[in-house]
């Protein structure tokens with residue numbers, strides 16, 4: 001059919017629907033379900049879901065379930081039964097740990113053990129990709145007819161998950177000269193993913209020889225550190241020091257990857273910061289929100305370097321995972337160049353946690 005939407009186009013619509021609080025229809029071999037992000041659920045939409053009948057559950061990741069003392073029978077996720085009398089405030093309290101300490105008792109929460117969790121798993125992957133809290137209402141639909149004419153976005157859960165896991169393909173959009181304090185001979189390249197995701201940037205210093213190892217940095221966006229000069233992390237000084245070293249050596253490439261907050265987005269990172277003010281460390285805060293410690297896809301950086309013609313790098317990092325991921329995805333890391341700058345009283349504990357729990361090198 002002319003203008004039939006592709007899977008990628010439908011996923012982008014579904015992502016926008018999720019952020020708007022519009023349900024999405026997911027289907028699989030064992031049936032279909034309407035899914036709605038808990039963070040943005042309204043009383044009207046909750047009533048609409050209940051009007052269809054059926055057993056409403058809230059899908060949470062294993063990390064969030066652990067904090068809430070809910071049994072995760074599915075391993076990586078829990079399906080919490082939503083009692084009839086519970087409202088949007090209750091759902092939000094389960095999704096968002098902000099008030100966990102003030103109101104610790106939300107349960108006892110009953111979780112499902114029987115039945116399949118495939119649709120729930122796909123729904124969680126979709127809300128995460130929309131940078132919402134990983135908590136989704138799931139209503140199984142015995143009869144699709146009731147929702148057929150509503151114009152909701154429909155997706156096959158298996159195809160959705162496979163597509164979300166696929167390596168992002170980036171295409172160059174434009175590059176232009178940018179003289180910088182760190183280096184006169186700078187050039188900014190913009191890359192756009194084919195899957196409708198966010199753009200990433202490469203800052204090339206000088207004219208690095210593609211046949212030799214290039215001094216490289218994979219820098220993940222940190223609005224608070226890079227722009228505001230936050231003292232809570234070391235990102236701003238690392239960014240400046242990396243550019244300065246490339247300027248001194250006369251050549252290098254810095255990838256500025258829009259993976260804010262280790263891939264959870266700025267809103268969720270600020271939620272994590274708010275939890276850190278309650279006494280949790282950077283890893284615990286991510287877990288309480290329902291995320292993994294690090295949700296970044298480092299294949300993006302590897303792909304970008306390859307696209308730009310680089311095969312061997314001297315990587316500026318303290319994170320051994322970056323080295324492993326580049327090595328695993330077609331780059332030869334001939335040297336790890338330590339990048340220890342910007343330690344402050346405010347970020348000392350953060351850096352120590354990264355060393356103790358995430359294997360960062362001191």
Ligand SMILES: Nc1nc2c(ncn2[C@@H]2O[C@H](COP(=O)(O)OP(=O)(O)OP(=O)(O)O)[C@@H](O)[C@H]2O)c(=O)[nH]1
Pocket residue numbers: 218219220221222223233235238259260261262263264269272273282286316317318319322360
């Ligand atoms: N979720 C979360 N993200 C954070 C926190 N503090 C900083 N970040 C993010 O962490 C990322 C740090 O990125 P990088 O400096 O590239 O990576 P790294 O893993 O620290 O490794 P190297 O700096 O290369 O040693 C950025 O995306 C920041 O926004 C935090 O407390 N919670």
Ligand SMILES: [Zn+2]
Pocket residue numbers: 222224225226233234235236
């Ligand atoms: Zn930072």
